[in-house]
Amino acid sequence: MPVQRFRSYDDARRALWCDRDAPELHRRIARLWAAGVRLAPLRIPRGLRKFRTIEEANREREQWVADRVRALAAARAT
Numbered sequence: 001m002p003v004q005r006f007r008s009y010d011d012a013r014r015a016l017w018c019d020r021d022a023p024e025l026h027r028r029i030a031r032l033w034a035a036g037v038r039l040a041p042l043r044i045p046r047g048l049r050k051f052r053t054i055e056e057a058n059r060e061r062e063q064w065v066a067d068r069v070r071a072l073a074a075a076r077a078t
Contacts, residue, residue, distance in 0.1 A: 040072060 006012040018025050045064060051057040 043068070 004012075004015060006015065018028060049057075049060065051060070
């Protein structure tokens with residue numbers, strides 16, 4: 001990636017902007033998503049689950065999120 005110099009923060013901010021019709025937009029988005037997957041891989045629990053109430057479903061989701069946060073913290077601590 002080439003090094004760019006800017007005279008002001010506004011110039012730097014404008015350089016980050018990409019027109020939605022630009023051909024390189026797709027590549028930039030793909031690189032952004034790939035970086036996100038490398039930094040925090042998503043491991044979604046497999047299978048279909050049935051719950052009696054929305055509260056029960058929310059508790060399981062909150063537990064899953066807490067487990068993921070702990071796993072990410074442990075991985076980054078090493």
